[in-house]
Amino acid sequence: MTQYVYRFGGGVSDGGNGNKNLLGGKGANLAEMASIGLPVPPGFTISTEMCTAYYDQGGQFPDSLRTEVANGIAHIEGVTGKTFGNPADPLLVSVRSGARISMPGMMDTVLNLGLNDQTVEGLAAVSGDERFAWDSYRRFIQMYSDVVLELDHGAFEEALEIAKEDKGVHLDTDLDAADWKALVARYKKIVEREWNKPFPQDVHDQLWGAIGAVFGSWQADRAKVYRRLNDIPHTWGTAVNVQAMVFGNMGDTSATGVAFTRDPSKGDRAYYGEFLINAQGEDVVAGIRTPQYLTKAARDAAGAKAASMEEAMPEVYGELARVFDLLENHYRDMQDIEFTVQQGKLWMLQTRSGKRTAKAALKIAVDMANEGLITEEEAVARVDPAALDQLLHPTLDPKAARDVLTKGLPASPGAASGIAVFDSDTAEKKAEAGEAVILIRVETSPEDIHGMHAAKGILTARGGMTSHAAVVARGMGRPCVSGAGALSIDAKAGVMKVAGREIRAGDIVTIDGATGEVMAGKVDTVQPELAGDFATLMGWADKVRRLKVRTNAETPLDCRTAREFGAEGIGLCRTEHMFFDAARITAVRQMILAEDVGGRKAALEKLLPEQRSDFAEIFEIMAGLPCTIRLLDPPLHEFLPHEEAEFAEVATAAGTTVEVLRRRAAELHEFNPMLGHRGCRLGVTYPEIYEMQARAIFEAAVEVAEKSGAAPIPEIMIPLVGTKRELELMKAVVDQAAKDVFAEKGREIEYLVGTMIELPRAALKAGEIAEAGAFFSFGTNDLTQTTLGVSRDDAARFLTTYVEKGIYAKDPFVSLDVEGVGELIALAAERGRKTRPDIKLGICGEHGGDPASIAFCETTGLDYVSASPYRVPIARLAAAQAALKARK
Ligand code: ADP
Ligand code: MG
Ligand code: MG
16 A cells, blocks of 8 residues: 655654655655754655545545544654644644645645634643734634635735724734634634635544645646646646644744845855744745844844844754754755744754855855865756856846836846937947947847847847847847837837837937836946856866857957857857948848849959958957858848838949849849748859858968967858758869968968758758768757748747647747757767768757757767857856766
8 A cells, every 4th residue: 555644753754855756845855854853843744646646536535544644643643742633732733735846836834723712722721822822723714714715815814904903003913812812703704704614623624624725736727837837747746744833923932934044145155034033934924024134244234123033042043053054064055944933942844955046056056165065066067057147148236226117028138228229220320439229129130130239238119039139139148128019119200109208319228138127217237247156167067068169159249258258169150240231231232133243243352351351350369269150141132222222322332223223132032031042052053152251261261370370270161051962062162262262372271161950851861961061060040940840030929829738848949849850960960970970060059058958969969069159158057067967
């Protein structure tokens, strides 16, 4: 027969200490604390297996459970010397839910269970404190009615308010025994009225009611929603903890409190917490009275009037401090603790690893390793890479005042203040003039890249978390608030209206990409820094990781940022971004709209020196590190002119007419540009484009090698290859350019030619393609689009539903679809290596900065991941954690 009940406390332990799967987090830790000799009120845990069995049997408890629970109660009675339901000296218990991980949506705790009209008198007699007994009884009725009977708690609170008003007092503590007694009578009437039955007087009915309510709450809607949002399996089930009550509400030598063994917000090694004298349970967090500080230092720092626990109860405080240290040493992590003091005696009621900010997580991990409590590798494993995001962008000074206009989506973290600008050209101009700019658009398109780059932050009225603005901003590390629907933007007039107010071009606004808040005026920010504990932990991470971390970067600023964050090369330099530059776009347009090779070459002549200087600058910054440069990739229409003036400008440059250009632009129209004339198809049809780019790369490489001595290692990448032949043709063009340049300059440079794998065909035929290319870079953005047949730009409309319905586990553009796209990658890696054992394998695209995707890259044995500059530290840490996990 399955054992469902596990006892703890009073020197008894049924095992399962620390087994969270079986006992839930709370129960496992209660048993463990008891077993290491800490003062824990005795109790028992009904295991999570019971929850599963209960649902399997259609909401029925097996008969064996009755016996087991009776034994559990007998255990508590034995240790406490009190009897459940005994009118003379009653045992009271709390009934607490507890899943494997703490889960909102589960039933709240019921305290003081076992009180009824008789036992309350016994409690009063034994304690010699009538007020305490009746206070406990009214608390019990209130809680039980709320969480088990699910009656509206408003009525109870109202009755309490009236009682205080009638007496002319404000605090619960000002009510005496008679007041509470009268309130109990009123509460019971409320129950009869609302529930149509009297409040249960049989203590066993009370107990089973509460146990049933805990298991019932596992299937409550709010618990289900929480599980879905947090990937918690429904089969886990919850445990129920039944535990002897201890009382913090027995006068001035009693108290209740919550504490962290270290500061959860800054990470300092200082006890951190609050307590309340003569109070019970959640009073501290409920805000009924202002809690007092635990330590004198904290009280002094806050200038608080009320005494700290260190001062008010020095002995118990000393005991508590001893327990804090003991628990930290035992669990080897910062603990979040609940305790109660009953007439001078300390009782521990809960411990668990404490939640903390990213900053605190770093400090605590590094400190604990330095203290010798954990190893450096454990420190590396402790910090959530995704949480580092909080530290990598300027953030709003938490002390500054905010004038919030509206709220949009928190699309890209970080905060920025600047003047409102409503178009990208102006944004670039203003930024060049040294102004901080917030680019405000209804939505953004590829043409806004330069404006987005120039801006300190981006705000859009339309578009979701995967809109162009959001994706590009995240890639660039620019704060972004997208989809702020309340904004009404008139870009022509240079004004935006919101909440009855007007923001004109040039007015200062602030956005917070972490919360989605849009504010009027300037709010001070604090700059990020990879220093101190952050730098230390990164150093430890680098010692354990196998995967190299590169960056996706194409501007000098991004390259520098990435290097500061520890990038070991460039994994993706997108050359088209250089083409959007205001000074070049006319030449680019002239090239695209040219009717023949001659026309194209004339335009390319103009672009060559520009590209060469771009690459030279990047090579210099990257100082001999490998740089993967992708030749022109996007559909040409992205560059086409729109306005009459733009056409005229190109016409002048090309020596032709606007009509000719318009006709040519119409010819270039594509129905599905993502699958159209782009990628290496451009190079195959217009080899002179790739020829120019390759030449620019080699000329720059030779130039930098001569100048600095650190010869760059260009890795020239051909995009959107599906067949070996495409790569062969394009490699020939690149090799020829190399030969020419090397001959002209009298100097050779080491370089590689490889391809992106971003089409399923390329992945399947990787064995053959590897014959022509020295490296593969998995372009997982497009590979996801082409494998799933889902357009990233149009997915927003159905993606949420798809994730909600469990069709996709996560947004496949954020976290790699390991099962599908991942299989293609693994297959391509294997086939590529078979042909060419030393083939270099990497991943570029958004997934390169996603910890779960990085773990996949580790197990697949790729050589490097490439992430946007601001995600480089995240990738370093995630790669280290993946390596640690793979070792096990
Ligand atoms: P939660 O998971 O919401 O923290 P808990 O079960 O920990 O719920 O309990 C809520 C409050 O009741 C906490 O302050 C806890 O310390 C207190 N509490 C729970 N059981 C007892 C008990 N046996 N004696 C005294 N206080 C208790
Ligand atoms: Mg708790
Ligand atoms: Mg691509």
